[in-house]
Amino acid sequence: MTDAQGPQAGSLLSVEGLTKLFGSFAACNAIDLSVAPGEIHALLGENGAGKSTLVKMLFGVLQPSAGEIVWMGKPVTVTSPGEARRLGIGMVFQHFSLFEALTVAENIALSLDPKIPLAKIADEAATLSRAYGLPLDPNSHVADLSVGERQRIEIVRALLQNPKLIILDEPTSVLTPQEADKLFETLFKLKAEGRSVLYISHRLEEVQRICDRATVLRHGKVTGACDPRTETPASLARMMVGSDVASVEREAEPSLGEVLVDVKALSVAARTPFAVPLSNLDLQVRAGEVLAIAGVAGNGQGELFDAISGEYPVTDDQSIRLRGRPVGRMGINGRRLLGAGFVPEERHGHAAVSDMSLSDNLLLSRNQSDRKAFLTGGMSGVIRHGVIRQATQRICAAMDVRKSGEDPAAGSLSGGNLQKFIIGRELDRQPSVLVVNQPTWGVDAGAARRIRQALIDLARAGSAVIVISQDLDEIFEVATNIAVISEGRLSRPYPAGELSLEKIGLLMGGVHDSSSHAEGAHAH
Amino acid sequence: MLEAILLTIITAATPLVIAALGELVTERAGVLNLGVEGMMIMGAVCAFACSYLTGVPLLGVLAGIAGGAIFSLLFGFLTLTLVTNQVATGLALTILGLGLSGQIGESFVGIPGVKLQPIIIPFLSELPFVGRLLFAQDITFYLSIALVVCVGWFLFKSRTGLKMRAIGDNHGSAHALGINVIRTRYLAVMFGGACAGLAGAQLSLVYTPQWVENMAAGRGWIALALVVFASWRPWRVLAGGYIFGAVGILQLHAQAFGIGVPSQFLSMLPYAVTIVVLIVISHNRRTTLINTPACLGKPFVPDR
Numbered sequence: 001m002t003d004a005q006g007p008q009a010g011s012l013l014s015v016e017g018l019t020k021l022f023g024s025f026a027a028c029n030a031i032d033l034s035v036a037p038g039e040i041h042a043l044l045g046e047n048g049a050g051k052s053t054l055v056k057m058l059f060g061v062l063q064p065s066a067g068e069i070v071w072m073g074k075p076v077t078v079t080s081p082g083e084a085r086r087l088g089i090g091m092v093f094q095h096f097s098l099f100e101a102l103t104v105a106e107n108i109a110l111s112l113d114p115k116i117p118l119a120k121i122a123d124e125a126a127t128l129s130r131a132y133g134l135p136l137d138p139n140s141h142v143a144d145l146s147v148g149e150r151q152r153i154e155i156v157r158a159l160l161q162n163p164k165l166i167i168l169d170e171p172t173s174v175l176t177p178q179e180a181d182k183l184f185e186t187l188f189k190l191k192a193e194g195r196s197v198l199y200i201s202h203r204l205e206e207v208q209r210i211c212d213r214a215t216v217l218r219h220g221k222v223t224g225a226c227d228p229r230t231e232t233p234a235s236l237a238r239m240m241v242g243s244d245v246a247s248v249e250r251e252a253e254p255s256l257g258e259v260l261v262d263v264k265a266l267s268v269a270a271r272t273p274f275a276v277p278l279s280n281l282d283l284q285v286r287a288g289e290v291l292a293i294a295g296v297a298g299n300g301q302g303e304l305f306d307a308i309s310g311e312y313p314v315t316d317d318q319s320i321r322l323r324g325r326p327v328g329r330m331g332i333n334g335r336r337l338l339g340a341g342f343v344p345e346e347r348h349g350h351a352a353v354s355d356m357s358l359s360d361n362l363l364l365s366r367n368q369s370d371r372k373a374f375l376t377g378g379m380s381g382v383i384r385h386g387v388i389r390q391a392t393q394r395i396c397a398a399m400d401v402r403k404s405g406e407d408p409a410a411g412s413l414s415g416g417n418l419q420k421f422i423i424g425r426e427l428d429r430q431p432s433v434l435v436v437n438q439p440t441w442g443v444d445a446g447a448a449r450r451i452r453q454a455l456i457d458l459a460r461a462g463s464a465v466i467v468i469s470q471d472l473d474e475i476f477e478v479a480t481n482i483a484v485i486s487e488g489r490l491s492r493p494y495p496a497g498e499l500s501l502e503k504i505g506l507l508m509g510g511v512h513d514s515s516s517h518a519e520g521a522h523a524h
Numbered sequence: 525m526l527e528a529i530l531l532t533i534i535t536a537a538t539p540l541v542i543a544a545l546g547e548l549v550t551e552r553a554g555v556l557n558l559g560v561e562g563m564m565i566m567g568a569v570c571a572f573a574c575s576y577l578t579g580v581p582l583l584g585v586l587a588g589i590a591g592g593a594i595f596s597l598l599f600g601f602l603t604l605t606l607v608t609n610q611v612a613t614g615l616a617l618t619i620l621g622l623g624l625s626g627q628i629g630e631s632f633v634g635i636p637g638v639k640l641q642p643i644i645i646p647f648l649s650e651l652p653f654v655g656r657l658l659f660a661q662d663i664t665f666y667l668s669i670a671l672v673v674c675v676g677w678f679l680f681k682s683r684t685g686l687k688m689r690a691i692g693d694n695h696g697s698a699h700a701l702g703i704n705v706i707r708t709r710y711l712a713v714m715f716g717g718a719c720a721g722l723a724g725a726q727l728s729l730v731y732t733p734q735w736v737e738n739m740a741a742g743r744g745w746i747a748l749a750l751v752v753f754a755s756w757r758p759w760r761v762l763a764g765g766y767i768f769g770a771v772g773i774l775q776l777h778a779q780a781f782g783i784g785v786p787s788q789f790l791s792m793l794p795y796a797v798t799i800v801v802l803i804v805i806s807h808n809r810r811t812t813l814i815n816t817p818a819c820l821g822k823p824f825v826p827d828r
Contacts, residue, residue, distance in 0.1 A: 110690050
């Protein structure tokens with residue numbers, strides 16, 4: 001370590017002028033970074049800032065186009081993940097690199113010395129996972145495990161190699177708050193042992209809570225290095241986004257019109273063993289109103305979205321009314337034709353087909369509701385590509401969707417840009433009712449602001465908007481009224497101004513405002 | 525009588541088991557090679573030609589293995605290096621194999637071949653009943669049993685086999701772990717080709733020791749169905765191979781005895797049973813994930 005020169009002396013890992021070019025596009029542009037032993041170092045940045053590309057180079061998955069990686073004072077070339085592991089670098093990927101058909105022990109064995117017998121690996125994994133508070137059964141199949149448990153496998157796998165540096169790529173994006181707290185405890189344990197952690201995130205509050213230092217990336221360049229604990233969220237966000245994140249504009253007292261969405265005594269049995277049954281749900285949304293539905297993940301949000309959108313129609317036709325029409329048994333296209341728009345939770349595979357172009361994705365969701373505009377030739381339904389391409393460009397311009405090329409595949413867009421496109425695809429129809437599930441999940445601050453503003457503008461123009469979200473900041477930013485869902489039951493709506501964080505926390509925990517809810521339920 | 529029927533069942537089942545085991549390994553690595561029929565017939569013609577020209581049927585067996593493996597290399601090059609569509613390439617390989625083998629074998633049509641002689645194992649072959657059935661067979665039968673054991677051990681006990689299964693399940697992650705996906709798949713494809721070639725050699729040296737154009741007669745397709753029937757497990761391939769083989773033989777006997785089951789119905793059975801197995805496997809996400817190689821048939825291009 002002593003032969004290191006310059007200001008990085010004593011650091012575990014330092015990176016100088018690291019650059020990765022994809023064609024002429026610099027995903028990483030002359031990045032400088034240094035990580036000291038025993039520190040939790042944050043790599044902050046919006047989606048598409050180059051964080052993942054940078055760590056892939058550190059882990060040997062990608063080869064840098066230029067620049068130097070110095071590990072424990074010696075310049076190294078990391079040619080493969082195996083080489084990175086030999087050096088003492090472990091990595092937990094954002095999208096897990098696990099094998100669902102294999103057992104936990106087999107998954108771990110794949111990255112270890114082949115001479116170690118499987119039984120020994122299983123034992124060690126079980127011991128280690130207990131020691132770090134990450135309980136795991138080494139003989140269970142990955143296919144049977146929850147997302148949180150899968151992440152534990154990745155962490156245990158990295159730890160078994162006794163790494164000096166562990167890289168975590170957006171680890172909390174798939175975790176519940178409780179699981180995230182457990183993860184942080186593990187990270188502190190690692191830090192106490194003198195290991196370093198490179199923690200990639202775009203969640204400012206997390207970074208402030210657990211990280212000692214932060215390096216901020218924007219458009220592939222380092223825009224700042226700081227101690228996150230001495231910064232404010234606003235100053236961190238400024239480094240990430242480049243300009244101050246303007247808060248959304250809204251009127252104080254929106255004027256509400258007629259009831260556009262009317263759900264009465266909606267009950268839905270659980271479709272699968274993992275689903276939450278909905279029981280006796282009431283909600284009304286008026287023109288000009290944004291109703292936000294808050295709640296901890298897995299309390300019936302997805303099921304509620306399925307019922308209101310018609311993805312899974314319900315048995316009682318009268319229990320859901322859109323613009324006065326009973327639609328409970330109507331499918332999603334029928335409801336779209338009534339002027340409703342829907343944005344489901346998962347971008348990839350649900351809201352969009354990743355391998356298809358944006359214009360194809362537009363046509364897929366709107367070929368029935370906009371049949372007259374997009375198709376011609378009567379029954380034969382010939383696609384009018386010109387019109388659809390124009391509409392795609394219109395949506396991209398309206399929502400500031402940044403993309404490479406005229407009409408790229410949906411999967412090639414960053415999460416934030418794809419989400420803007422998906423929301424824009426619905427807004428383009430000027431729906432009188434819009435239902436959105438987790439509108440800004442995993443989306444960078446700039447895109448999130450754009451999306452929230454669009455939702456508020458839509459309501460202001462006289463539509464009814466339902467936003468289902470776990471993000472309380474988002475909820476308070478957009479909502480006229482807030483209802484809380486817990487174990488498949490919905491609280492009565494509260495005007496956003498009247499609801500304190502404390503009160504909403506109680507409601508999320510399942511303490512219902514029983515008197516008013518019961519009255520509402522028995523009223524008819 | 526029973527012994528005679530059982531002997532014919534063994535002879536009918538052996539090529540199915542061998543070819544299916546090869547394809548099982550290929551598919552476990554995530555490559556769908558629909559060219560089994562073509563590789564088998566290439567193995568058959570190479571085996572016949574070599575044993576006829578040299579007069580040594582054992583050399584014919586080796587030629588069959590080599591012929592199948594080399595022919596599969598063409599498939600490997602197209603689908604793994606040039607990343608062509610596996611289904612289309614596999615079908616093309618079958619069509620090419622049928623045509624090419626006909627061309628090569630033209631001068632051998634009607635010539636009596638040399639039969640591969642049984643290897644009689646001392647003492648064991650003298651056991652009552654099972655001795656004649658199991659211990660006085662030709663080398664392809666012994667190889668088929670040894671292959672079941674070896675492939676089963678390799679896939680589920682060895683670390684290399686684990687890597688191969690990992691590649692078939694998620695080639696992107698396997699690549700990220702530093703496993704050489706393309707090289708492993710080449711080896712798996714060639715193993716599949718070698719096995720199909722060996723199965724073909726059994727046809728032209730044991731089953732009917734002569735060369736007849738198109739003599740694989742759909743056995744390659746049955747082998748493909750057998751892999752699915754066995755839900756990608758070697759021991760189930762052995763069981764399934766004998767069930768499918770028995771169905772084929774009983775079909776002949778049923779006709780001879782005038783039993784009123786339409787032969788079309790019996791020849792359809794292996795495929796019908798395979799569909800039933802597929803339905804059972806895919807009835808929920810968990811059994812699908814655990815039983816089928818998730819990357820089967822998907823092209824792989826490393827992102828570098």
